[in-house]
Amino acid sequence: MKINILSEDVILTLTSPENQKLVLKEIKEKPDNSWLKDWFGDQVFIPSKIEIDDDLSFEIDKLNPESTDFINAKRLYEGIKGITESAAFDQRLWLGLTFDRFYDYMKNRFNVEREANLINRWFMPEKNKKRSLYRQGISMLWWYVYLTYDKEREDPYELTKFIFDHKDLFINLNYRGYSNSKDIRLSILQALKDFESDGGDVNKKSMFSGLYKYLSFLGGAYLLDIFSKEEIYERCYAQLVRLSDQHSNRQYSFKL
Amino acid sequence: MRIKAKLFPYPVLANSFNNDYIDSEFDILLNQKITRNSIIIKMLPQLMNNGLEQLIKDGKASFFMHIECPYTCFREAYAIPFEGKMIEISADKVEGDIQLCPFIVALGDLPDYTNDCFNKDYENTSFYLERGNILAIGKEKTITIEKENDNLSNVPSIFAVTEIKDENYEDIVIDYTGDKICLRLPSIVFRKFVSMNQNNPNAQPVLHSMLIIPALIKCIEELKQKTDSLYEYEERRWFKVLNKAAKNVGYELNPESLPNIDSFVLSQKIMENTVGRGIINLHKIAIEGEEYED
Numbered sequence: 001m002k003i004n005i006l007s008e009d010v011i012l013t014l015t016s017p018e019n020q021k022l023v024l025k026e027i028k029e030k031p032d033n034s035w036l037k038d039w040f041g042d043q044v045f046i047p048s049k050i051e052i053d054d055d056l057s058f059e060i061d062k063l064n065p066e067s068t069d070f071i072n073a074k075r076l077y078e079g080i081k082g083i084t085e086s087a088a089f090d091q092r093l094w095l096g097l098t099f100d101r102f103y104d105y106m107k108n109r110f111n112v113e114r115e116a117n118l119i120n121r122w123f124m125p126e127k128n129k130k131r132s133l134y135r136q137g138i139s140m141l142w143w144y145v146y147l148t149y150d151k152e153r154e155d156p157y158e159l160t161k162f163i164f165d166h167k168d169l170f171i172n173l174n175y176r177g178y179s180n181s182k183d184i185r186l187s188i189l190q191a192l193k194d195f196e197s198d199g200g201d202v203n204k205k206s207m208f209s210g211l212y213k214y215l216s217f218l219g220g221a222y223l224l225d226i227f228s229k230e231e232i233y234e235r236c237y238a239q240l241v242r243l244s245d246q247h248s249n250r251q252y253s254f255k256l
Numbered sequence: 257m258r259i260k261a262k263l264f265p266y267p268v269l270a271n272s273f274n275n276d277y278i279d280s281e282f283d284i285l286l287n288q289k290i291t292r293n294s295i296i297i298k299m300l301p302q303l304m305n306n307g308l309e310q311l312i313k314d315g316k317a318s319f320f321m322h323i324e325c326p327y328t329c330f331r332e333a334y335a336i337p338f339e340g341k342m343i344e345i346s347a348d349k350v351e352g353d354i355q356l357c358p359f360i361v362a363l364g365d366l367p368d369y370t371n372d373c374f375n376k377d378y379e380n381t382s383f384y385l386e387r388g389n390i391l392a393i394g395k396e397k398t399i400t401i402e403k404e405n406d407n408l409s410n411v412p413s414i415f416a417v418t419e420i421k422d423e424n425y426e427d428i429v430i431d432y433t434g435d436k437i438c439l440r441l442p443s444i445v446f447r448k449f450v451s452m453n454q455n456n457p458n459a460q461p462v463l464h465s466m467l468i469i470p471a472l473i474k475c476i477e478e479l480k481q482k483t484d485s486l487y488e489y490e491e492r493r494w495f496k497v498l499n500k501a502a503k504n505v506g507y508e509l510n511p512e513s514l515p516n517i518d519s520f521v522l523s524q525k526i527m528e529n530t531v532g533r534g535i536i537n538l539h540k541i542a543i544e545g546e547e548y549e550d
């Protein structure tokens with residue numbers, strides 16, 4: 001089955017500042033997406049070239065909506081596996097899934113009463129920018145898997161699970177340019193994961209942020225991309241140990 | 257990777273932002289071809305510095321081209337031999353701008369690195385460099401990918417006319433802050449617009465004169481005010497298309513030409529005299545009584 005996308009004009013109407021209050025009211029008050037038909041007639045959705053599994057559905061947990069993120073992300077990634085990076089950058093695709101197939105999921109996961117920043121979750125206000133992709137309710141699920149899936153592992157979703165349990169450190173990592181490199185990104189996450197398994201605390205912002213600052217500092221004089229995954233991993237793990245020691249001793253310094 | 261002018265703890269050949277070396281040059285020349293399915297990039301290193309050249313010949317350093325597309329998280333560093341290299345990147349992997357930055361990087365530790373062309377501030381000084389240290393930085397380049405084939409559907413226009421559903425709004429809004437120039441119409445106006453636009457081709461030049469021409473004038477006037485910061489607009493789809501359309505009628509939207517452009521004249525030319533055609537058609541509709549179905 002083809003994914004239904006939203007046309008640009010529909011998105012522009014839904015996201016225009018003048019319509020924002022009304023749109024949020026419709027989402028909040030109407031039980032389903034039938035209001036879209038009232039707004040746009042029969043031409044709300046357009047079939048795309050991208051296939052999605054017919055039987056793909058999402059788990060919905062009314063009491064703890066966030067708890068379903070990992071399992072749903074995995075299902076989504078597997079359900080539309082043939083998608084290219086370039087197509088996955090297109091908001092029409094993700095907003096199409098949001099307002100069509102996964103409307104009920106979105107209503108539960110990003111409920112008006114619970115989500116202050118609803119616009120960022122339902123739409124992509126910073127149009128087609130990375131930050132929007134990583135925040136929007138459906139695109140975030142796909143991109144989080146894409147960025148952490150590693151087919152070389154026994155469990156390719158090992159790091160995906162880790163980042164869904166540690167969203168803050170992953171969001172922070174994505175702001176760093178070097179995280180665009182898959183080898184660098186996965187090595188950093190592996191080091192953080194192992195450090196935690198070995199008893200370290202990676203949830204403190206000073207720890208993961210300290211590690212990222214160290215890598216930015218390193219990238220100032222080294223081309224990080226020429227290092228092997230193992231070299232990046234070892235440097236990261238060693239820095240986490242140093243940061244942990246510094247926290248105990250209250251000393252702060254960089255060592256290359 | 258965007259390299260800003262920065263300081264290194266040792267001399268780096270980077271003529272675009274420092275003078276650590278004298279009588280030396282480094283860059284990697286590019287020749288790119290963008291096809292429907294891929295971007296083919298030919299790269300040829302150019303180096304004028306005997307010390308660095310010898311390091312590369314001895315396998316102690318290498319040329320690299322760092323290629324990155326921040327939007328799709330594509331990031332690779334390609335080692336480039338003296339004779340050059342050609343690479344092909346699938347169009348599916350990238351979107352928008354691709355940034356390219358040439359480097360020379362140490363492949364092993366260089367315990368006593370020195371160079372005959374160091375600026376005299378570093379004369380007779382040697383440095384302990386490690387594997388991975390950057391020795392030279394060339395000129396950054398950007399390749400902009402404009403895909404002819406849309407990933408999901410057809411390529412849309414640069415104008416979007418949309419409806420303001422909130423009945424409290426009575427004004428028409430022109431918004432050019434996104435990829436398209438958006439004309440937002442109050443609900444009743446929008447419905448009449450759609451009806452006329454769909455049912456009477458004679459009404460189109462009239463509607464274009466009332467909406468598209470003022471929007472184009474507003475955009476061109478905005479560009480005229482911002483000649484120092486045109487880069488803010490260059491990534492927007494409407495700017496790219498407008499720039500192309502302006503070129504087709506003999507105009508350039510650059511800082512030199514913009515101040516002399518009459519925005520009404522240019523808008524008219526781009527829209528093929530829609531105001532004149534609009535008045536003639538309006539006469540047909542209003543005076544000659546040509547009908548259309550609402």
